[in-house]
C-alpha cells in the first residue's frame with residue numbers, strides 16, 4: 002500500500018515521518034513542497050503518475066493565520082486551489098484523500114464542543130480559505146476524509162509549545178491569554194489517527210468518508226497550556242492570565258473551539274489521550 006504525504010517538511014509531515022516504523026506494511030512517499038507543489042496541477046499529475054498512491058495525506062497548507070489577512074491570494078492558492086488539485090488527481094487515480102483542516106472554521110460562539118455538523122463561520126482569511134478548501138474537495142471527489150484539528154504542537158516545526166519554551170528561557174515574566182478555550186493536539190497523535198484511518202480502509206469494506214474532528218481530549222485556555230508546559234519543563238516563570246483584548250492580533254481567534262470527537266472514536270475505534278498526558282509524552286522528546 003502506497004501512502005503519499007504532501008507538505009513533508011511541515012510539523013505534521015515530520016510527525017508522520019517519526020512513526021513510520023509502526024506501519025511496516027505501508028510504502029511511504031514523503032513529498033516536500035519542492036517535490037510536490039500542490040498549487041501546480043501538472044506537478045500533481047506527474048507525481049501521482051509516478052507513485053500511483055492508494056492514499057494521499059495532505060498536510061500541506063498556508064498556515065500563517067495573521068499574515069493571511071494581507072497574503073489573501075497566496076492563502077487561497079495553497080489552501081483552496083491546492084486542495085482542488087489534489088482532489089482532482091486523487092479522483093483520476095482512485096486515491097483516497099485525507100485532508101487536514103482546522104477549528105478556525107468556527108467563530109467560537111458555541112458553548113458546547115463543535116461537531117462535524119455545526120455550521121462554520123470563519124473570522125479570517127485563513128479559516129475562510131481552509132473552509133473553501135474543504136468544499137473544493139467535497140465537490141470533486143467523494144473518497145475523502147477531512148480531519149479538523151486544533152492547537153497543533155509537537156517536538157517538530159514551529160508551534161505554541163516551542164514558543165513558550167523559548168520565552169520561558171529568555172524571560173522572567175509572561176502574560177498569556179486565558180479567555181480562549183480549546184484543546185491542544187499533539188501532532189504525533191494526529192499522525193497516528195491519520196494512519197489508523199488508512200489501515201481501517203484496508204480492512205473494512207464500509208465506506209465512511211466525510212468530515213471528522215480530531216484533537217486530544219479535555220480542554221484548556223492558552224494560559225493553562227503555557228502553565229503546564231512550564232511545569233513539565235521545570236521552568237520558573239511568573240505567568241499572568243490576560244484577556245484577548247490585552248493581546249490584539251489581526252485575526253480575532255475563536256473564544257471557544259473545542260471539538261467533539263465522538264464520530265472519529267466510534268467509527269474507527271481510535272482512542273484519544275488527554276492533552277496533559279500527551280504533552281507529558283511529548284516533553285520526553287525535547
Ligand SMILES: NC(=O)c1ccc[n+]([C@@H]2O[C@H](COP(=O)([O-])OP(=O)(O)OC[C@H]3O[C@@H](n4cnc5c(N)ncnc54)[C@H](OP(=O)(O)O)[C@@H]3O)[C@@H](O)[C@H]2O)c1
Pocket residue numbers: 007008009010011012013014033034035037038039040059060061062063064079083101102103104131150151152153154158159160
Ligand atoms: N498548526 C496548528 O496549530 C494547526 C491547527 C489546526 C489545523 N492545522 C492544519 O494542520 C495541517 C498541518 O499543519 P502544520 O502545523 O504541519 O503546518 P506547517 O508546519 O506550517 O507545514 C505546512 C507545510 O505545507 C507546505 N506547503 C506550503 N505550500 C505548499 C505547496 N504549494 N505545496 C506543497 N507544500 C506546501 C510547507 O512547505 P514549505 O515550508 O516548504 O513552504 C510546510 O512544510 C494544515 O492543514 C493546517 O491547516 C494546523
